Amino acid sequence: MPIVEILSQGxxxxxxxxxxxxxxxxxxxxxxxxxxxxxxxxxGDDLGDLVEVLCAVTRHADVVICTGGxxxxxxxxxxxxxxxxxxxxxxxxxxxxxxxxxxxxxxGRTMPEINRKLAMRPSGSERIDNAWGTAPGYTLxxxxxxxxxxxxxxxxxxxxxxxxxxxxxxxxxxxxxxxxITFRTTGMGESSLQERMAGVERGEVxxxxxxxxxxxxxxxxxxPHVDEADxxxxxxxxxxxxxxxLFAIEGGPSTVAHADPEGxxxxxxxxxxxxxxxxxLSVAESCTGGQIAxxxxxxxxxxxxxxxxxxxxxxxxxxxxxxxxxxHMNAEGAVSEPVVKGMAEGVRSVMHTTFGLATSGVxxxxxxxxxxxxxxxxxxLATPDETFHCVRRFxxxxxxxxxxxxxxxxxxxxxxxxxxPLPGDPHE
Ligand code: ATP
Numbered sequence: 001m002p003i004v005e006i007l008s009q010g011x012x013x014x015x016x017x018x019x020x021x022x023x024x025x026x027x028x029x030x031x032x033x034x035x036x037x038x039x040x041x042x043x044g045d046d047l048g049d050l051v052e053v054l055c056a057v058t059r060h061a062d063v064v065i066c067t068g069g070x071x072x073x074x075x076x077x078x079x080x081x082x083x084x085x086x087x088x089x090x091x092x093x094x095x096x097x098x099x100x101x102x103x104x105x106x107x108g109r110t111m112p113e114i115n116r117k118l119a120m121r122p123s124g125s126e127r128i129d130n131a132w133g134t135a136p137g138y139t140l141x142x143x144x145x146x147x148x149x150x151x152x153x154x155x156x157x158x159x160x161x162x163x164x165x166x167x168x169x170x171x172x173x174x175x176x177x178x179x180x181i182t183f184r185t186t187g188m189g190e191s192s193l194q195e196r197m198a199g200v201e202r203g204e205v206x207x208x209x210x211x212x213x214x215x216x217x218x219x220x221x222x223x224p225h226v227d228e229a230d231x232x233x234x235x236x237x238x239x240x241x242x243x244x245x246l247f248a249i250e251g252g253p254s255t256v257a258h259a260d261p262e263g264x265x266x267x268x269x270x271x272x273x274x275x276x277x278x279x280x281l282s283v284a285e286s287c288t289g290g291q292i293a294x295x296x297x298x299x300x301x302x303x304x305x306x307x308x309x310x311x312x313x314x315x316x317x318x319x320x321x322x323x324x325x326x327x328h329m330n331a332e333g334a335v336s337e338p339v340v341k342g343m344a345e346g347v348r349s350v351m352h353t354t355f356g357l358a359t360s361g362v363x364x365x366x367x368x369x370x371x372x373x374x375x376x377x378x379x380x381l382a383t384p385d386e387t388f389h390c391v392r393r394f395x396x397x398x399x400x401x402x403x404x405x406x407x408x409x410x411x412x413x414x415x416x417x418x419x420x421p422l423p424g425d426p427h428e
Contacts, residue, residue, distance in 0.1 A: 002062035002173045004035045007043065007053060009068035009078055010152055014044040022067040022157060033166060034175035034224065035063065045069070050081035058145040063169065065161075068152030070135040072114045078149060079121060086142050088122035096127055096136050103134055125149075128164045132156040139168070146172060176224035181235060182250040183218040183259070185242055186266055186407050187423070190216050196241045205234060213400065214407030215266065218242070244420040247411075258418045266410050267295045273417040274305035274355075281413065282351035283309040284322055284343040286334065287361035287377060291406040307351045312343055318360075322346030335360050335372050337380075337389050344382035355416075356382040357409050363401045377405040381412045388412065390423040 006026050012018040023040040030037050038061065043049050050069075057064045069078030083090050097119035104111040121127065121138045128137035128148075133156040139148050148165050150157045169175065185193065190211050197207065197218070206221040218238065222231055232253055239246055239256045249256050250263035260269045274281060283292045293309035296302050310321060315334050318324040324342035332338055340360040348356025361377030368374035375394040380387055390412065394404045408423070415422050 001034060001036045001176075002169075003060065004030050004037045004063045004065065005057045005061040006030075006037065006040045007057060007064060007066040008040065008152075009043050009045075009050065009066060011045045011075060013068065013152075014042050021154060022152065025154070025158065026065055026067070026161065029161065029166065030065075031221070032178055032180055033169065034177045035169070035173075045075040045077055047077050047081055047084070050077055051085045054081055054085040054147075058142050058147070061145055062173075064145055064147045065150065065165070066148065067150045067157050070118070070137065070149060070151045072112075072117045072134075076117075082122045082140075082147075082149070086122065086140075088124060088140075090120040091123050092116075093119050093121055093127060093136075096121070099129060099136070100134050128160055130156055130160060132159055137164075139165075178224060179220075179222040179251060181220040181222065181252040182263070183220075183238060183242055183246055183252075184248040184250070184263070184266075185216050185218070185245040186214055186247060186411050188216065188245045193218065193242070193245075197238070200234070200237060200241065202234065203230060205231070214403050244415060247414060258420060265299075266407060266414060267299050270410055270414045270417065271296070271299045271302060271305060273414065275301075277354075277417065279354035279417075280305050280307050281355045281357065282307045282347045282353040283409075284312050284318075284347035284356065284358040285309060285406075286312050286318070286343070286359055287363045288359045288402050288406040288409065289313065291402055292357060292359070292409055295406055295410065307353050310347055310350075312358075318343055318346075322350065333372070335362055335376060335378055337378060337391070340378040340380040341382070341387045341389050344380035345387055348382040354384060355413060356380075357413055358382075359405055359409050361401070361405055363398045363405070365398060375401050377401070377408070379405070379409050379412050381409075381416055383416065388416065388422055392423065 006023045008020045008023050013020050027037045041053055043053050069076045079090055100115050100118055101111045118135045122140060125138040125140040130136045133153055135151040137150040137160055150160055190209055193216055204223050208219045210217045235252050235256055239259060246259050247266055247269050248260040248263045285292055290311045296306045312318045312322055315329055319326050319329055322343050323346040324339055328338035340358050343358035344356040358380045362368050362372055362374050364374035377392050380389045392408055394401045
């Protein structure tokens with residue numbers, strides 16, 4: 001397994017103006033490909049620092065991937081540093097210049113002469129063409145280390161890495177890719193998830209957690225030699241611990257409890273279920289202000305199962321357009337069980353759909369009361385047979401409450417479609 005170091009170059013990266021997504025992305029790719037990524041280093045636009053780091057990494061790494069600093073401006077110092085560190089002359093590559101010139105010409109521009117600098121690369125290096133931008137990359141062997149230099153712009157760097165570097169890496173080393181299995185959950189906080197995972201027999205499998213609101217992901221990184229039967233037992237154990245909060249598994253065995261093996265977001269899973277069951281959905285949103293509809297319509301093909309929505313923000317819209325009972329509204333207020341149920345039933349009836357979802361709550365920062373504090377959200381799902389309701393208390397700012405409330409609403413439907421316990425059920 002080759003030892004890899006990732007090197008990110010640039011003043012804006014060390015000063016935090018640019019978040020180093022290149023290192024994160026490369027690490028994920030390389031780890032999955034079966035490399036041992038040992039470290040990330042970041043250097044600013046200082047020639048001496050760059051030379052020092054380049055010399056240091058070659059002492060222990062088999063592979064170094066360096067991004068940034070290949071551009072035409074005076075602060076782009078990578079090639080100069082390579083030349084100094086490894087005593088290699090910078091040579092002019094006429095083919096590279098032709099490619100750069102035609103890149104400009106295809107977008108109707110004339111190449112500024114400053115770009116000639118991009119066609120200079122260290123002696124003994126091999127060019128990596130850049131069809132997505134101007135600066136080509138290159139590779140070179142320095143003693144035992146294979147060094148790769150790529151432009152910093154992610155949309156150029158990524159296809160160059162996937163198209164040229166990864167295949168070359170696989171030729172140089174006998175890579176055994178690790179397998180990554182992702183469990184996608186919603187509705188339970190990260191600490192509660194970790195509690196559920198306490199004592200899981202993991203062997204050599206690395207377990208990590210990631211929150212991407214409104215989802216929490218549990219990831220297994222599985223070394224290639226792990227026995228399939230042991231892995232299957234582990235996956236089923238994790239799935240059982242996650243219970244009804246688990247909605248999809250990516251990269252795992254095809255049948256694990258109710259989890260959708262096709263993966264994807266909560267909306268995609270619900271969309272697939274609705275399509276399979278030949279059912280349709282409409283939404284009535286108060287505190288989520290249209291976010292549920294936005295999430296659902298982000299899924300290609302949503303028109304097969306999503307009919308439409310009403311942002312019923314004002315109480316008059318709730319009663320006038322959706323037929324919510326005015327006595328309920330006056331007696332219980334808009335953030336209440338009878339009103340949210342009335343909204344779900346109303347939208348289902350107005351839009352002639354199989355299901356109707358509704359939200360009504362206090363997203364804050366103002367408007368909370370003692371019995372209905374900020375974060376209180378009533379959710380309802382109207383079905384052909386009955387209307388379900390639950391009340392949730394979310395914490396955080398307005399945006400977080402709206403995100404969690406819209407996901408909880410969609411999750412209410414997912415649970416119903418998959419015959420899982422609804423929130424508040426002791427078996428949840
Ligand atoms: P070019 O000159 O062709 O733009 P370059 O190799 O000179 O490429 P840089 O000038 O270092 O690259 O960076 C160009 C842009 O790429 C930066 O402004 C930034 O937006 C992005 N970038 C650079 N390094 C990183 C990084 N480590 N992670 C994410 N983005 C980066």
